[in-house]
Amino acid sequence: MQKLVLVLLVLFGSFSLTSAQNIKSPSDFLGYEIGTQFSRHHQVIDYFKSVANAVPNQVKLETYGKTNERRGLYLAYVSSEANIENLETIRENNLKNVYAERSRSTGLLDGEPSSTDIAIVWLSYNVHGNEASSTEASMLTLYKLLTEQQDLLKNTVVIIDPSVNPDGRDRYVNWYNETKSTAYDIDRQASEHNEPWPGGRPNHYLFDLNRDWVWATQVETQQRLAVYNKWMPHVHVDFHEQGINEPYYFAPAAEPFHEIITDWQRDFQTQIGQNHAKYFDAEGWLFFTRERFDLLYPSYGDTYPTFMGAMGMTYEQGGHGMAGLGILNDEGHVLTLVERLTHHTTTGISTVEMASKNAKKLNSEFRKFFNNSNLNYKxxxxxxxxxxxxxxxxxxxxxxxxxxxxxxxxxxxxxxxxxxxxxxxxxxxxxxxxxxxxxxxxxxxxxxxxxxxxxxxxxxxxxxxxxxxxxxxxxxxxxxxxxxKLAERKSLQKLNDAYGYVSKWNSMGDAKFLAELLKQDFKVRFTEKPFTSKVQKFERGSLIITKGDNKHIEKMLSKLNAIAQDHSQPLTEIYTGFSQITPDIGSPDIKLVNKQKIAILSGNGTSSLSYGEIWHFFEQQLYYPLTSINTDDFGKTNLDKYNVLILPNGYYGDVLNDDNMTKLKTWVSAGGKVIAIDGALRSFAGKEGFNLNLKPSEDVDNVEKNKNLTAYANRERESSNDFITGAIFNAKVDHTHPMAFGYDDNYFTLKLGSSAYRLLDSGYNVAYLNDTKVYSGFAGKNALQKLDDTLIFGEERMGNGSFIYLVDNPLFRSFWENGKLFLVNAIFFVNNNAYEL
Incomplete structure (x- = not known):
């Protein structure tokens, strides 16, 4: 028997060696030493495919979706042969631990909680496209796990996502590969170290995917979460890069930790950090821990997994989009891509090592995390x-x-x-x-x-x-x-032939319905005053589609019915234009909605994130056409082709010079509308012809004096008194103004910074703060001093047109759902006398 066991061990060892020999190193496969060139996404995936084909008993590669630009999203499951053979059982057993408290009562999963000792580690690379060293590291990590670190795979399943953001990565890599010098230039002023707008960091729609885990507005996130929640890993690492002068950062994280984070999660972060430090110390590499990167905001690649029971961590390598293949930093060190990917490979392997050593504890503590009996609110x-x-x-x-x-x-x-x-x-x-x-x-x-x-x-x-x-x-x-359990939603009834049809107006669902009607050439009216038809009252903003307005549409009723059904949009039939309480349907107070032609500025000067939020909003939420105009072309742009111009958050000092500002004013006076968001308002504040003005602190001199007396070591903390870091306030709303149709007389706004504007002396203060109570979040005492009686949303008329000011960005990361209708109202309802092209 002993001889048989020995023979099997020899055979197994021989098989493992043979399997390892079948795998090409990344350098051999790519045809260049890894780290001496940036690999395109398809090359990375080809390497993963080649490894999966070489050792299918240890690597399972699957695609979990596609990006907006049709690049594939992939996961590689890497483990021992036995674990890969039982991969689905391991996954199901892990979910039994998640649902242990309720599995028998709800029937979500059969059986007792699992006592498996297999650790599940998920490694996510390149969520920011121009932090490109990590995808290179993903290939080397895969290779080392299968050749040098086989023992770690006996009790771990390692899930590798080589590129969370392929569109952003290829935007950066393609630009760099076509721009760089040969050999690469280490001078940071060289063009290869200065990305053009918008840079490779965000995805196709210029969203920061590392802030999208909870809000899941982007296709990459949505498709990833569907798989993530089927696995619920014990450890998740998000690989990043920071500035070229920063050494490596790894766990443990900085305060504040969210209060739900367990003592075990805190402690194991420290253990992992100490294990990393062992390898970095041996090489003399610099690193830091417990600074800057906290665990509070839930939509990160470290916090979201942490709040789902995992050990969620961010690792940050110096480099970023500026570094290229090599750059001279402020300390006289040439930071290379080879160095950067080596550091990431080291922490990746070290993480798997710690998971393997602590697999049993990881499982038991993971199961405990899902006991929620101590939560205050039930x-x-x-x-x-x-x-x-x-x-x-x-x-x-x-x-x-x-x-x-x-x-x-x-x-x-x-x-x-x-x-x-x-x-x-x-x-x-x-x-x-x-x-x-x-x-x-x-x-x-x-x-x-x-x-x-x-x-x-x-x-x-x-x-x-x-x-x-x-x-x-x-x-x-x-x-x-x-x-x-939730009651089933009733289906809509087909429309009957009537004088007209009225739709409510108080949600983005209504806005999408309007956008579709306009795209299909329906004539739609909206009411600026409440009216009553029969016994039903219709509020301001209600949409009216009359048969008489739409005689140009063949089979109008069937087409309207189809659109209403597609949008689950209930319509009320009215059988006369005579209202019991005026206005009547033909009143001047019930206006046609213009089919607006909308433009937006993009390019240098604009915030790529703000532009992306608006771009995504129109293409993926409102489904209404939008024309992008590059700021470099603004001077020669014929604005008369558009009704509305949106200025994203940004700095427009170079764009809106004297000539272009005159051009803009002339266009607005003729009937155009400008919608300025967040920082874009600074282009108009205090300028001749505008009533918009910044509001300074009430006691600036004392504030500055106190700053000068603050000790150097305390200066950063003291400066937080001037900050508002995403706090919620209750704003007053003039809901009779068209920009506020669909809202009540108050609105909870998310204020992202301390900039404050005085109320408009002339114009319309649509939403404003007259109460500085913080309902949620942090706001420093100095910042609060200047918030009372300040503008949130407003309209200023100029000739026949309008400047519309959105001080607080209602599209921030696309998650503040309640603010989006203000923007739609500003486009279609405000100053509706604006000319139609």
Whole structure:
């Protein structure tokens, strides 16, 4: 028997050696030493395919989707032969640990919690396209795991995503490969170290995918989450790069940690960091830990996995898009791509090593994470606009978070609207989200009214609570609210022949419906005043489609019915143009919606992220055409071809020179509309002919004096008094103004910075702050001083046209759903006398 075992061991060892010999190194496969060139996405995937073909018993490669530019998204599952053979069983057993608290009562999964000792490690590379060393490292990591580190794979499954953002990566790599010198130039002033706008960091729609994990607005994120939530790994690493003068950063993370993070998660981060340090110390490599990169904002590649029970970590290598193949940094060191990818490979292997050594503990602590009995709030009840509730359901479904309908008619607890204890009357259409579900800790993170901060110095925004973001009434209850499964939504009835049809106006669903009607050449009216037909009252902004306006459309009723059905848009039939309470349908107060021709500035001077938010909004949310005009071409652009010009956040000092500003004013005076967002407002503040003015602090001299007396070591912390890091405020709204149609008289706004503008002396203050109470998030005391009586949204008339000011960006990362209708209103309703082309 012993001889047989020995023979098998010899054979197995021989087989493993033979398998390893079948694998080409990245350098041999690519035809150049890895790190001496940037590899295009297709080359990287070809290498992964070649390895999977060489050792199919140890590598399973699958595609999980495509990008907007049709590049494939891939995952490689790397493990021992036995584990690959039982891959699906390992996955299912791991999910039993996630659902252990509820599996028997809900029937989500059969069987007892798993006692498996296999660790699941997910490595994500190149989420920022121009942080390109990590994808190179993914190839070398794969090779080393299968050749030098086979022992680590006996009790680990390593999931490798070689490029989370292939579109951004290829944008950077293709530019660099066609730009660089031969040999590469280490002078940072060389063109190869200075990317053109918009750079390779974001994806196709210029979104930062590392801020999109929770909001899942982008196709890459949506497709990745579908797989991620089927696996729920124990460890997740997001590989990044930072500035060329920064050494390597790895865990443990900086404060603030979100309060749901467990002691084990904190402790194991430190253990992993110490293991990395061992390898870095041996080579004399510099690194730092516990600084800058905190674990609070939930939409990162480290926080999202952490809040889902994993050890979520960010690793940051010096380099970024400036570094190229090699660059001379401020310390006189030539930082090379070879060096950068070597560091990433080292931490990747070290992570797998620590997971392998602690597989049993990782599994047991992972299972404990999903016990949510200690969460304070047991239920979150949200009610309000049905379309907004449905949008929230779509988001929760992306994360496998369940919800039900309340059976109570009144609930009590923390009232989001007032920021204190209260009660809310609800009906069966309201939603209840319980925290005693597998993703209960993520429920807390997303719904908690105000996130607890252990430190005011954070890397990102400090407020995101979903009831505020979606514009819904909400109660957080410390006792579980009774509920049952959601009732099925009733289907729409076919339309009958009538004088006209009226649609509500209070959600993005209504906006999409309007956009589709306009694209199909329907004539649509909207009302600037409430009216009553028969016994039904219709509010400001309601859309009216009359038979008389649309005689040019063949089979108008059937086409309208089809559009309404496609959009699940209920329409009310009216059989006369005579209203019981005026205005009548033919009134001047019921206006035609112009089929607006919209342009947006792009290129140098604009924020690529802000431009991308708007671009994505029009193409993937509103589905309405938009023309992009490069800022370099603005001087020669014929603005008369457009009704609306949108200026994203940005700096337009070079674009809006005296001649171009005169040109813009002339166009607006003739009937055009400019919509300026966030930093774009600075181009008009204080300028001749505009009533827009920045509001300084009330006591600037004292503030500056106090700064000068602050100790050097405390200067950064003291400066936080001047910051607003994504805090939520309650703004007053003039809901009679067309820009606010569909809103009530208040609006919870997400303020991203401390810039404040005085109320308009002439024009319309559509939304403004007259209360500086912070409902959620952090705002420094000095910043708060100047917020009282400041503008949020406004309109200033100039001749026949308008300048529209959006101080707070309603499209920020595309997750503040409740603000998007302000932009649509500004385009189609505000100053509707603007000429139609």
């Amino acid at each position: 239920s979150y009840v949200v009610s309000g606009n049905e379309d907004k509730l449905n949008s929230l359901k779509v988001l929760l479904n992306k994360h496998d978070i369940s919800f039900e309908n309340p059976t109570s008619t009144k609930v009590s607890g923390f009232d989001y609207a007032t920021g204190q204890q209260g009660s809310l009357s609800v009906d069966g259409s309201a939603m209840v989200v319980h925290s005693d579900q597998p993703k209960g800790k993520m429920v807390k993170v997303l719904f908690e009214p105000n996130t607890m901060l252990s430190d005011s110095l954070t890397y990102d925004i400090t407020a995101w609570s979903l009831p505020y973001a979606y514009g819904l009434d909400a109660i957080a209850s410390t006792s579980k609210v009774s509920s049952n």
